[in-house]
Amino acid sequence: MSTEMIGLLVVEQASGKTEKVFIPRGGIIRAGREPRIASQFMQFIRSRPEIKGAIQIILEDRVPYICMEFTVKGAGVFVTDLCSKAGVLRLNGAMLGGLFEETRLQSGDVLEIGHTRITFQEIASEM
Secondary structure (H helix, E strand, O other): OOOOEEEEEEEEOOOOOEEEEEEEOOOEEEEEOOHHHHHHHHHHHHOOHHHOOEEEEEOOOOOOOEEEEEEEEOOEEEEEEOOHHHOOEEEOOEEOOOOOOEEEOOOOOEEEEOOEEEEEEEOOOOO
16 A cells, blocks of 8 residues: 655755655655754654654755645645744745745745755646
8 A cells, every 4th residue: 555645845955956755645744954953853753653754854054943844735735834934935936925824835836945946746646
């Protein structure tokens, strides 16, 4: 039994490093910084069934530890801004709605924080 993937995040770091992260139905994906802490965080969440499925995307830019969260609701993927009191998170060039606001993503949307770009791509479900 495999987990259905409904989206893909293509993360392009300032260093040129590119990473692809698939979004599973029912998944939660968090992005932030500090790999050493994030590694410990990953070990912690893997041991906790109530938050199983959370994935940490490590951002090279200086941003808060957990900066944004991607969640799946129904057939949509939403991003929640967890760090933009100063408006540092942009969606398609414009500031995201606001701190703790959820925004539904459309295929091709580009999130930018610092010098990092995250492009969302929808994955069509097979019926």
